[in-house]
Amino acid sequence: MIDKNNPGAALQPDMPPSQPGFLELASSSHSSRLLRVIERVGMGGSIFLACAALSAMSVALASLAHYLTGDPIGVTGLLNTTMIPFVLGAPTLIAVFSLLQRLEATRAELARLSTLDMLTGALNRRSVIAWGEVACHPAPHETPVPYVSVALMDVDRFKQVNDEHGHLIGDETLRQLCRAVKRHLPPQCHFGRYGGEEFAVIMPQLKPQQAEALAELLREAVQADCARVQGHQVEATVSIGVASARAGQGELADMLSRADEALYAAKRAGRNRVMAATPVTPAKVSRI
Numbered sequence: 001m002i003d004k005n006n007p008g009a010a011l012q013p014d015m016p017p018s019q020p021g022f023l024e025l026a027s028s029s030h031s032s033r034l035l036r037v038i039e040r041v042g043m044g045g046s047i048f049l050a051c052a053a054l055s056a057m058s059v060a061l062a063s064l065a066h067y068l069t070g071d072p073i074g075v076t077g078l079l080n081t082t083m084i085p086f087v088l089g090a091p092t093l094i095a096v097f098s099l100l101q102r103l104e105a106t107r108a109e110l111a112r113l114s115t116l117d118m119l120t121g122a123l124n125r126r127s128v129i130a131w132g133e134v135a136c137h138p139a140p141h142e143t144p145v146p147y148v149s150v151a152l153m154d155v156d157r158f159k160q161v162n163d164e165h166g167h168l169i170g171d172e173t174l175r176q177l178c179r180a181v182k183r184h185l186p187p188q189c190h191f192g193r194y195g196g197e198e199f200a201v202i203m204p205q206l207k208p209q210q211a212e213a214l215a216e217l218l219r220e221a222v223q224a225d226c227a228r229v230q231g232h233q234v235e236a237t238v239s240i241g242v243a244s245a246r247a248g249q250g251e252l253a254d255m256l257s258r259a260d261e262a263l264y265a266a267k268r269a270g271r272n273r274v275m276a277a278t279p280v281t282p283a284k285v286s287r288i
């Protein structure tokens with residue numbers, strides 16, 4: 001199931017929506033639900049309420065036992081029965097709650113890391129596809145601009161970068177490219193590594209012309225920011241293919257395939273350019 005309520009406007013790195021089989025880690029656990037309740041009530045209040053409930057139970061049990069045996073419980077007995085859960089229970093509950101909080105923080109961090117590409121810190125392929133599915137099938141009230149676009153971006157002659165400057169500079173070029181792209185990405189867009197030196201941008205709520213203009217901006221940003229990488233004259237550029245559809249009317253797989261065709265048309269046309277697969281005509285963008 002695609003979770004349409006996931007906050008799509010969050011800046012990256014962000015959590016993608018959950019999908020069938022998409023990381024159980026990312027789904028809500030019993031401990032995280034319990035922690036949400038504790039957060040609402042407050043740690044002190046939760047411990048007090050838990051101890052009070054234990055006290056009430058032990059008083060009830062003690063009273064039942066004394067009733068059955070015919071012994072009166074007495075004031076001291078009643079006080080002891082009430083206080084013991086507070087004396088013994090509070091430190092135990094503090095330890096358990098703290099442990100739960102640490103586990104929850106670790107779970108959340110693992111879930112976040114599982115959405116990211118290890119080398120670049122951009123979203124990984126699975127996450128960017130998950131966001132793409134959400135963008136293609138939005139709820140009507142979520143689409144003030146009812147279009148979605150997908151851009152596929154491939155580094156030009158990257159093999160040459162590796163061959164001339166070495167793999168470490170190649171890796172750093174990919175990181176630098178990601179930083180350049182993220183600096184220019186509007187908050188509703190999602191950017192991830194699609195394959196080796198190929199990246200995908202999901203662009204919800206932009207008209208096709210705006211999406212193509214954004215792709216052109218990203219191309220220029222990469223060209224400007226990846227000219228030098230750690231003192232090496234790398235001059236990396238990217239070719240980009242863009243495909244758009246009306247939100248709710250296009251399938252992601254189809255858009256990716258059209259964007260891929262446009263990308264390869266951009267490569268054939270000489271690289272370092274944006275080509276659009278859709279029949280709209282912005283000034284600076286070539287089309288196939």
Ligand SMILES: Nc1nc2c(ncn2[C@@H]2O[C@H](COP(=O)(O)OP(=O)(O)OP(=O)(O)O)[C@@H](O)[C@H]2O)c(=O)[nH]1
Nearest residue numbers: 154155156157158159160162167170171196197267
């Ligand atoms: N350094 C580094 N190189 C990578 C990584 N992933 C893929 N590559 C390299 O990217 C290169 C891609 O080469 P090609 O598919 O031939 O394409 P290209 O040289 O970019 O040429 P065009 O796409 O036609 O412009 C290969 O040499 C891969 O080894 C990575 O994570 N780090």
